[in-house]
Amino acid sequence: MDIAAMRANFAKAAATGDEAPLYFYSHLFLSHPETRQMFPVSMAHQRDRLFSALGDVVARVDDLDALVPILQQLGRDHRKFGTLAAHYPAVGASLLATLEHFDDQWSPELAKDWTEAYTLVAEVMTAAADEAAEQPAWWDADVVAHETRAIDVAVLRIRPRAQYDYVAGQSLSLETNVRPRLWRYYSPANAPRPDGLMEIHVKARDGGPVSSALVRRVGVGDVLRLGPPVGHISLDAESDRDLLLIAGGMGLAPLKALIDQVSRRGPARRVDLFVGARNDDHHYDRADLRRLEQENPWLSVTLAVSEDKLSSLEHGDVGDVVMRHGPWLSREVYVAGPGVMVDDTVSRLREHGVPSRRIHSEVFAPSRPGPSLDGEVTE
Amino acid sequence: MTSAPNEPGNDDRGLNPADLHELRFTRASMLRPGYVDTEVDRVMSRVAEELARHIAEKAQLRDEVRALRAHVEGTPVPVAPSEQAVRILSSAQQTADAYVAEAEEFSRQMTSEARAVYEEEVRQARENAGAIIQAAQEAAAKMTVGMAGADAGARSMEELEEQVAYLKAFGQACRVQLRSYLEALLSDVEKEWGRADPALLPQQPARAPAQRSSRDAPDDSAATFYGNTAAEAPGASEEQEGSPATAGSRSAP
Numbered sequence A: 001m002d003i004a005a006m007r008a009n010f011a012k013a014a015a016t017g018d019e020a021p022l023y024f025y026s027h028l029f030l031s032h033p034e035t036r037q038m039f040p041v042s043m044a045h046q047r048d049r050l051f052s053a054l055g056d057v058v059a060r061v062d063d064l065d066a067l068v069p070i071l072q073q074l075g076r077d078h079r080k081f082g083t084l085a086a087h088y089p090a091v092g093a094s095l096l097a098t099l100e101h102f103d104d105q106w107s108p109e110l111a112k113d114w115t116e117a118y119t120l121v122a123e124v125m126t127a128a129a130d131e132a133a134e135q136p137a138w139w140d141a142d143v144v145a146h147e148t149r150a151i152d153v154a155v156l157r158i159r160p161r162a163q164y165d166y167v168a169g170q171s172l173s174l175e176t177n178v179r180p181r182l183w184r185y186y187s188p189a190n191a192p193r194p195d196g197l198m199e200i201h202v203k204a205r206d207g208g209p210v211s212s213a214l215v216r217r218v219g220v221g222d223v224l225r226l227g228p229p230v231g232h233i234s235l236d237a238e239s240d241r242d243l244l245l246i247a248g249g250m251g252l253a254p255l256k257a258l259i260d261q262v263s264r265r266g267p268a269r270r271v272d273l274f275v276g277a278r279n280d281d282h283h284y285d286r287a288d289l290r291r292l293e294q295e296n297p298w299l300s301v302t303l304a305v306s307e308d309k310l311s312s313l314e315h316g317d318v319g320d321v322v323m324r325h326g327p328w329l330s331r332e333v334y335v336a337g338p339g340v341m342v343d344d345t346v347s348r349l350r351e352h353g354v355p356s357r358r359i360h361s362e363v364f365a366p367s368r369p370g371p372s373l374d375g376e377v378t379e
Numbered sequence B: 001m002t003s004a005p006n007e008p009g010n011d012d013r014g015l016n017p018a019d020l021h022e023l024r025f026t027r028a029s030m031l032r033p034g035y036v037d038t039e040v041d042r043v044m045s046r047v048a049e050e051l052a053r054h055i056a057e058k059a060q061l062r063d064e065v066r067a068l069r070a071h072v073e074g075t076p077v078p079v080a081p082s083e084q085a086v087r088i089l090s091s092a093q094q095t096a097d098a099y100v101a102e103a104e105e106f107s108r109q110m111t112s113e114a115r116a117v118y119e120e121e122v123r124q125a126r127e128n129a130g131a132i133i134q135a136a137q138e139a140a141a142k143m144t145v146g147m148a149g150a151d152a153g154a155r156s157m158e159e160l161e162e163q164v165a166y167l168k169a170f171g172q173a174c175r176v177q178l179r180s181y182l183e184a185l186l187s188d189v190e191k192e193w194g195r196a197d198p199a200l201l202p203q204q205p206a207r208a209p210a211q212r213s214s215r216d217a218p219d220d221s222a223a224t225f226y227g228n229t230a231a232e233a234p235g236a237s238e239e240q241e242g243s244p245a246t247a248g249s250r251s252a253p
């Protein structure tokens, strides 16, 4: 494989911006119309991501060891889209047609190299999908309760119809029937329960199709589709170190699941939870946190507000507030929330002297920059 | 499909390379250096058009070559979509994208405006509430000044703060107190009628809030205050069977 030539070829397609991905999808949908319904109506935001991602992968085709686990996960996850092994050659053909279309110097050698690379990638993905065949491709889950907690926050209780295995702290992608083909990540706020019930906390984002629908449209009786769990947060079964949990906004959900895990399974340990929000009203789960604190002597909960002068809660960014307490040097630390908050908090913890290996974090990244066509960022 | 990366200079009919070589733009003027921009713009747009036509034609030819080659070789042609179809679908997709983006943008503006209005209202309401509490605190301070008489001017900041804290707590406890007061009243009516001085009962809660700062004065207003905190303390409410927490019976420690 002449990787340098492939990169140069790819760069030509990528240089056209939106044109190449647009061509790719149109080609795919015309040659295989059955694939159209797997994708959302608007694909403005998927397109550029696909191509830049493809570029990354091409750059790493020679480092297959690093790529394989990612591709395996991707292949398993693709089952939730309804992807079948038979779709892969179709996609490959459209990919090649696209790369050819935008390159004057397209050659049989390039065609051969790309086919080889794609086939390799597709094989890894389909093999992983096959191995996971005994698992459902997705899980239907009934919404059994829907509670509005603040003007833009709702807590949903959902119950998967088949057993759904996950670990406290993980997230899952889900799709609702009112916003078909839009998959977004959410984190259950409880550890797995015998009755399978999961609590999902959702904040409606302005112009965000999925979150607004979950908060304002979806109700008891609706069915959600869940993809397999993913995530960077989980408790180390071997450790009984005391915990420090730091949440920004909706980052509370996976951390609350960790608290639930400690209270269900142990081992006994001290847990300090800090939750930051803009103002009093954004502390949508305050009552339940106070209840937990009262029921569990090992738990302490500190709420902080960053933009509320009248509040009786602690003032400041949650990272500041955490640093006012402490020391935290011996703790296992978990941080979840928006990117800026997570980065800021993690770097302060490092300065404070907590070793990096004991800091775990999950960033609640938006699915895309913004709702406008040019992806303008709104928050 | 774009005019982007292909260099002009292929053989063509509409616009010849020679045309471009021989092209001379008019100098703009003595004051403005460069060429006349309308002329440049016109040529540029012709070049772009020409390029687009070439690219489309080339793609079409490729389709044809592919079909012919397959025909010659006798293999069945895989039904590759034609360039034209791809172009049509692409622009349809872009239209759909634009509609969706517009709808989302609209909903984003609506919700963010609604939120801004809501948050402003809440903020004002809370500020007003703050102002009301403050007014109450000032009023309370004045009342106690009146009651404490001459030495009132000497009251320390600390005392004032204590008062404020008390009033806040009072506000929060109000509902609990009211309920336990009513219950106390009921049980009083039922059990203690005649034993307690009935005239005392209705007055106490009304007098309670303003009495805090004069607690070192051993009169019955201080006692009334303790009666109220007892009622709001956890455990002192409904559950406590057998010790009817009437305001009256607790008012003399």
Ligand SMILES: Cc1cc2nc3c(=O)[nH]c(=O)nc-3n(C[C@H](O)[C@H](O)[C@H](O)COP(=O)(O)OP(=O)(O)OC[C@H]3O[C@@H](n4cnc5c(N)ncnc54)[C@H](O)[C@@H]3O)c2cc1C
Pocket (backbone or CB within 6 Å): A171, A182, A184, A185, A186, A187, A188, A201, A202, A203, A204, A205, A206, A207, A208, A209, A210, A211, A212, A250, A253, A254, A338, A362, A363, A364, A365, A366, A367, A368, A369, A370, A371, A376, A377, A378, A379
């Ligand atoms: C691992 C992970 C776990 C997550 N868990 C949760 C959770 O438990 N609860 C929850 O409410 N959300 C969670 N999110 C975010 C969630 O996946 C969606 O991004 C969010 O609900 C918005 O989806 P949407 O379709 O409504 O808006 P999108 O179409 O994604 O975006 C629309 C607009 O909203 C803005 N926006 C979207 N998401 C965010 C964000 N997170 N912060 C700031 N601006 C944003 C975008 O910039 C854009 O302008 C998680 C994200 C990740 C990656």
Ligand code: HEM
Pocket (backbone or CB within 6 Å): A045, A046, A047, A049, A050, A051, A053, A054, A056, A057, A058, A091, A092, A095, A117, A118, A121
């Ligand atoms: C060699 C082939 C390919 C590789 C290695 C590859 C790899 C990737 C990677 C790593 C990402 C980034 C994921 C992320 O940022 O979350 C991505 C995004 C994406 N890819 Fe590909 N890809 C390939 C082919 C395809 C094909 C053929 C399709 C379509 C059928 C596709 C559809 C997408 C989409 C839709 C996204 C963006 C998803 C989103 O915005 O959430 N990819 N790709």
Ligand code: HEM
Pocket (backbone or CB within 6 Å): A035, A038, A039, A040, A046, A053, A074, A077, A078, A081, A083, A084, A087, A088, A089, A091, A118, A121, A122, A125, A181, A182, A183
């Ligand atoms: C080598 C082949 C492929 C690669 C590397 C690839 C890669 C990706 C990636 C990285 C994503 C984003 C995942 C996410 O956000 O969770 C994605 C999404 C998707 N892929 Fe693939 N893919 C491939 C093949 C296919 C095939 C064959 C199909 C079926 C037609 C397909 C259909 C989809 C769909 C429907 C989505 C979701 C798109 C969206 O959310 O907008 N992919 N793909």
